[in-house]
Amino acid sequence: MPDSMALVAPVMGNWLFLTRDPKFGALAEQTVTQQQLMFPLPEDADPAQIAASVNPAMAGWMALRVKAGQVVGKRVLVLGATGAAGTAAVQIAKTMGAAHVAGVGRNPDKLAALSDLGADTTVQLGDTAALAALPPADIVLDFLWGAPSATVMMTLLKARRDHAAKLIWIEIGGAAGPTLSLPAAALRSTGLTLVGSGQGSLTLADYQRELPALFTALTAGKFVTPTTVLSLSQVHDHWQDRGAARLVFQP
Template structure:
């Protein structure tokens, strides 16, 4: 079959041939892939930097996709651990890691939104005891996942959502997506963060590194009630993989730092959330801007610039 093939971690995938996967067992089915999202998670696997990478080459990247079964059923699925990736003409689906999509669903929209949307959806539904009426700060809200996190937090009942990021144009966009306030990182923080988000209940953090250090200090210092719980959910590390965490912040306030990702949530827990999020995406609840590109142009897709909110989707 044709696929995007990674033969070196120092170069983008190239369009080529790769052995077609074979379904085995009653729970597996071979599907024709219709759309696979080019997510940051996919990029990190393709360059060998993701923490789950085992260094095996060649490989087909892609962690999820929308595909059609031989009987015509439309599925969104998450690739099984250790299985060949989804950026190919065909993929094997474990029915336990898939959800049926209704007729008329836009495969590109689902492929674009499910992976980035799952990061905050899982965090707020599985990792913290978030309740309607709570408040959320999205750190790194100007990225694709961050923009969806703003919308998802509102959808799940947040009374107040603050978005923080660097890009002023994308910050303006957040206001149309439900953000009650925005803070531009690198210019008007940490004081602005303290004013806007000192008493939030949850931080969804896609940045880590220096921005997280500064934000954590600002919020914990400015909280009116330091005994009020603050759950800091670490999801991405765009700004760096490490931070310096002063012990005083943990002693002087009710701060809980935890992660959300592969390993901190079971595969069964992730799969259990697929139907509800897929239903909201297919219903048009969230703004999704998919940019379909042919799989044959995968090298170009790896470097093509995108506008705020867009996500490239490869279509075999």
């Protein structure tokens, strides 16, 4: 299923609901959820825009609000910044008051566009010299994991003058692989803290507390998510589309 489709948090009318069990799906006339997993949208919200934006935005929003602690004045690095969730995270970090936001990713065109979305610095994934020259990060939002994240992690840790300085590394996605090999000294001899953010590590109370503010921000247009709205009758023709825009199918 293409990553550009918003299915995990579908919108129905002026309501958004979360689905904990993927077998219930969202592309259906009816589905199953729980009342406490239903959230009203602002009256002036565009349901299609919310449907396209909420999944990628929710990843960075929840990580920063729940897992990172203080964001204002901090230096945030987004690893995997050229994906939909990473691009949203760059914008969210800046909106939340981060002093410096660095975006690291593969796609050079998308990296260049991040400067207009709040990134203070962008780095091509694999450019270890540029990574080492960055201001020392306080928070890393990692949408990649795997070998690329291990390389970035060790590069950043070795470049730090104060090895005891706190670095919160928040694992959010596994686009580059499900596992990571890390020397024990990376944890024993540095201020690195590894945490995860996602369903399972976030509580229902976390979502109930944070999602209304996220919906308000999305409705106000604070975060840009390219969106293409199509009729449900067009799903067969566009199911494999993998363009920059996220697809929203409406009846």
